Amino acid sequence: MSTPSKDRLRLWLRLLRLTRHVDAHLRDKLRVDFKTTLPRFDVMAALSRHPEGLKMSQLSGVLRVSNGNVTGIADRLAEEGLVERVPVPGDRRAMTLRLTPAGNVEFAVQAEAHEGWINDMLTGISAADARAMAAQLISVAQVAENKEKTNDPSHA
Amino acid sequence: MSTPSKDRLRLWLRLLRLTRHVDAHLRDKLRVDFKTTLPRFDVMAALSRHPEGLKMSQLSGVLRVSNGNVTGIADRLAEEGLVERVPVPGDRRAMTLRLTPAGNVEFAVQAEAHEGWINDMLTGISAADARAMAAQLISVAQVAENKEKTNDPSHA
């Protein structure tokens, strides 16, 4: 009663269960402690890694979400003065989104708490184990992504 | 430049990236091949494991989503004749949701395809590795969940 296919399915369900659990906890903490959401945090995290700002399309590319999605989140963050839209010189279609000074301060606080929450939830894993698992997951991800690129027609 | 906290954060980001990748692919396949969605599939999967049906509150408990959420998904599945609401004798507040015969047939087809997609994406992992990783993830999840129950006030 254990085929390779079933073993992989079980691994996936395990993986999904853990990430959903952690994910839900993070969303809850962000909401209660900072009155924000994970998508908003993700946008600010991406902008924080690019102090010069990112074009809307670059942002949706980095976050792997749709274009229209980023528009709405940017609207709400801009309303609160955490991010700002800056025209791109030489291309009147494009807009650069970047953190305001206030946004930078706010994100620094949130990011530190975020790291703390994850550290708390994963305390049972040693630093060495964490590194080993992360390395293993990288290879899994590469396999999965390559599989996709080859556009295998089975099960299509 | 590597503290235990940072190692765990990196592990989490890795985990999140892989699950989001697989998740997105599954949603896409469900949409294109079956004109359905992952939440709908999840509801049908839960009902499939309980042929006698589940009360709305049990369902939202199993799926770990809000009550109001299940209402909407059940509405749409019921419209298509895949599930049905059955009154609970002796408690006029409650309703049992269960798959219709048509829903059972439809889910069987979708579930087989689902297993195939995951098997394709994770082909690079041997059955033995899959079992080992799943076991490791169980212990991680237990730690994470226990951590929550103790209600540790740090970072609260």
Add this chain to the structure above:
DNA sequence: TAAAAATATTTCATACCTAAACTATACGGA
């Protein structure tokens, strides 16, 4: 047994998220 508390579900407001349609701008070639 009447009031109060608990339970089961739906409704509501708000935010996410996607694919597809749409607007505006840029750019390559005839």
Add this chain to the structure above:
DNA sequence: TCCGTATAGTTTAGGTATGAAATATTTTTA
């Protein structure tokens, strides 16, 4: 230059998700 096409971004329609309020119905308790 004019046209076709590609690109950047927003808008739209529909489904997903939450927490909180509203309804209806038990169950408890005083």
